[in-house]
Structures are given as C-alpha cells and as structure tokens.
Amino acid sequence: MVASKIPVLKLNNGKEMPILGLGTWKSKPGEVEHAVRDAIDLGYRHIDGAIAYKNEEEVAEGIKAKIQDGTVKREDLFLTTKCWNTYHRKEMVVKALRDSLKRWGIDYIDLYLIHWPMGFKEGDEYFPKDENGKFLYSDFDYLETWEGMEECVDLGLAKSIGLSNFNSQQVDRVLAKARIKPVVNQVECTPWLPQNKLLAFCKERGIQMVAYSPLGSPDRPWAKPEDPTLINDPKVKEIASKYGKSPAQVLIRFQVCSCLWLQFVIVQRGIATIPKSVTREYIQENMEVFDFELSADDMTILDGFDQGGKGRICHVSWYSDHPYFPFHIEF
Numbered sequence: 001m002v003a004s005k006i007p008v009l010k011l012n013n014g015k016e017m018p019i020l021g022l023g024t025w026k027s028k029p030g031e032v033e034h035a036v037r038d039a040i041d042l043g044y045r046h047i048d049g050a051i052a053y054k055n056e057e058e059v060a061e062g063i064k065a066k067i068q069d070g071t072v073k074r075e076d077l078f079l080t081t082k083c084w085n086t087y088h089r090k091e092m093v094v095k096a097l098r099d100s101l102k103r104w105g106i107d108y109i110d111l112y113l114i115h116w117p118m119g120f121k122e123g124d125e126y127f128p129k130d131e132n133g134k135f136l137y138s139d140f141d142y143l144e145t146w147e148g149m150e151e152c153v154d155l156g157l158a159k160s161i162g163l164s165n166f167n168s169q170q171v172d173r174v175l176a177k178a179r180i181k182p183v184v185n186q187v188e189c190t191p192w193l194p195q196n197k198l199l200a201f202c203k204e205r206g207i208q209m210v211a212y213s214p215l216g217s218p219d220r221p222w223a224k225p226e227d228p229t230l231i232n233d234p235k236v237k238e239i240a241s242k243y244g245k246s247p248a249q250v251l252i253r254f255q256v257c258s259c260l261w262l263q264f265v266i267v268q269r270g271i272a273t274i275p276k277s278v279t280r281e282y283i284q285e286n287m288e289v290f291d292f293e294l295s296a297d298d299m300t301i302l303d304g305f306d307q308g309g310k311g312r313i314c315h316v317s318w319y320s321d322h323p324y325f326p327f328h329i330e331f
C-alpha cells in the first residue's frame with residue numbers, strides 16, 4: 001500500500017480529512033475514472049463529489065480499480081458527496097444518500113454536505129423551471145434538511161456531515177438547532193474572494209472551511225472569453241516564477257498554508273481545498289505545494305486581490321430570489 005504525503009486536518013468530531021482533495025465537478029464520464037486513478041496513484045486520498053455532478057458511478061470506477069489493485073483500502077480514502085437541492089425534505093436526504101452510495105458502490109460516505117441552503121422543487125429534474133424559464137423552489141427549511149443529515153449519521157451512512165455555501169447567519173441557525181455539529185462549510189475561496197470574515201467566524205465555531213474553485217474555475221459553464229482568469233493573472237504568474245512554481249501551485253498554497261491577519265494576530269489560513277483536474281500533470285502539480293512558503297510580501301500582494309462579493313465566480317445570481325439565497329449579506 002502507498003502512503004500519502006498530503007497532510008490531514010482534524011475535524012471537530014475527531015475524524016481526519018486530507019487538506020487537499022480532487023474536485024470532480026465538470027469532470028466528464030470517460031475522463032474522471034482516469035483522473036481518480038491517477039490521483040490515488042499520486043497520493044490523493046480525498047475525493048470531492050456530488051449527486052448533482054452526475055458522474056458518481058465513474059468516480060467510483062476509479063476508486064474501485066485502486067482498491068482492487070491494492071493501492072489503497074476503502075478506509076484510507078476520504079470521500080465526499082452532497083445532498084442536492086431537490087432532496088431537502090428530511091426523508092429524501094436519507095434516500096438521496098442511499099442512492100448515491102449505490103452509485104459509489106460503498107456502504108458509507110466520509111462526508112455528506114448540504115450542497116446549498118436553497119431547496120428546489122422535488123422531482124427528477126435537478127434544475128426545475130416553469131414554462132417561462134423561472135426556477136422552481138421548495139420551501140423546505142434547511143433545518144429540516146439538517147435533521148435528515150443527522151439521521152444519515154445515526155444510520156451509519158455518513159461518518160461526518162457538513163454544509164456548503166452557507167452564510168454566517170445560516171451556519172449559526174444550524175448550530176443553534178444541531179444535535180450533530182457540521183464539521184465543514186465548503187465555500188468558494190480564492191484571492192479574489194478570500195473569505196477572511198467567514199473563515200474567522202467558522203474557526204471560532206470549530207468548523208473547518210473547505211475552499212472550492214481555488215483556481216478560479218476557468219472551465220465553469222458560464223465563463224465568457226473576455227473574463228479575467230486567475231491562473232493567468234500576471235501578478236500570480238510573477239509570484240509563481242519567483243518560487244519556481246506554477247500559478248496553480250501558488251493559488252493552492254495560498255489556501256492550505258499561508259498566513260493572514262485576523263484581529264491583529266497572524267493565523268494560518270489552513271483551509272482545505274479541492275482543485276479539479278482531469279489532466280495527470282496538473283493533478284500531480286496541484287499536490288506539490290507542501291515544499292515552499294509564500295513570503296509576507298507575496299501574501300500582501302495576494303491580499304490586494306480581495307474584491308469582496310464582486311470576486312465571486314459561483315455567484316448563482318439566477319437564484320437570488322430564493323428565500324435562502326446565501327449571498328445577500330457580506331459573509
């Protein structure tokens with residue numbers, strides 16, 4: 001069996017999560033099985049999936065191959081999936097995970113997240129719309145959804161449960177009611193949207209932040225050719241060349257092990273992150289980030305990238321009329 005060099009973080013329930021994982025949104029069937037196999041061969045042990053990515057079976061094929069050839073055992077892996085917005089009714093939360101586990105071919109998931117606080121109309125369509133193209137929502141309160149998540153732990157279907165795309169008020173509402181505390185809040189995080197306030201808020205409550213789209217999600221479906229790209233930013237490129245690293249490595253290092261000023265003290269960001277790639281060279285490059293340190297001067301430059309909410313790429317403004325839309329407040 002091959003040991004991994006990726007550091008692990010301890011979650012508030014005592015379980016461990018590798019600080020770096022492989023993202024799988026937009027990874028096509030036909031590519032993702034290979035990407036997962038390559039990642040595990042290279043030392044990744046954390047894979048971030050979701051029901052809504054519609055590729056769980058193929059992700060699972062990659063995992064199965066690596067368990068079968070003896071590279072890893074199931075218990076060496078940290079697998080995440082996410083309860084989609086159409087499954088926010090309590091009973092559906094459990095059913096959705098059972099269906100997902102069948103697709104993964106496993107009997108428990110390491111981490112099950114509420115993908116968004118916003119519920120959508122139940123049914124087979126993941127993005128339901130009426131005949132005028134208006135999105136159709138459900139009014140299930142995410143507190144009910146959380147009860148379903150807790151049941152998944154009770155039933156042994158999920159080892160840990162958490163949130164994704166929840167703002168500070170929504171996190172506190174869950175904490176006030178939770179029998180089982182969320183271990184993470186997975187949110188977009190880049191130098192454009194460094195989430196310093198949400199990070200401090202989550203740290204105070206023992207909730208680990210996980211950064212999604214750490215490279216600025218250049219392959220997001222709504223990207224326009226004229227949009228700026230973070231990995232091509234001249235300042236990021238300049239910093240990268242100083243260390244003999246790539247822009248992607250600087251952006252990943254920024255999350256996992258860089259410092260920031262919080263209330264007059266310097267703290268490590270220590271944010272877990274899940275860059276997506278289906279390219280073996282990138283998958284390898286993205287994990288080679290634990291052998292250099294960004295200087296205070298370079299961190300100051302990256303701090304200057306902060307655009308607040310305007311820096312958000314996964315803004316999903318098309319759902320902004322949802323009562324639980326998370327991005328109307330500062331953090």
Ligand SMILES: NC(=O)C1=CN([C@@H]2O[C@H](COP(=O)(O)OP(=O)(O)OC[C@H]3O[C@@H](n4cnc5c(N)ncnc54)[C@H](OP(=O)(O)O)[C@@H]3O)[C@@H](O)[C@H]2O)C=CC1
Pocket residue numbers: 022023024025026048049115164165186187211212213214215216217218219220231246248249274275276277278279281282283285286314
């Ligand atoms: N909870 C949530 O709501 C969300 C969760 N996520 C999760 O976070 C993951 C990562 O975010 P995502 O939006 O996919 O975007 P990322 O910021 O991870 O960027 C992915 C893109 O960057 C490219 N890339 C990867 N590594 C490198 C490299 N070293 N050099 C140059 N280009 C590189 C990839 O190319 P290629 O693949 O062609 O190799 C791909 O086009 C998702 O896949 C998903 O698992 C993302 C969005 C929302």
Ligand SMILES: O=C1CO[C@H](CO)[C@@H](O)[C@@H]1O
Pocket residue numbers: 025050052314316
């Ligand atoms: O993970 C995700 C990727 O982006 C999508 C935007 O439609 C969402 O489904 C989800 O947040």
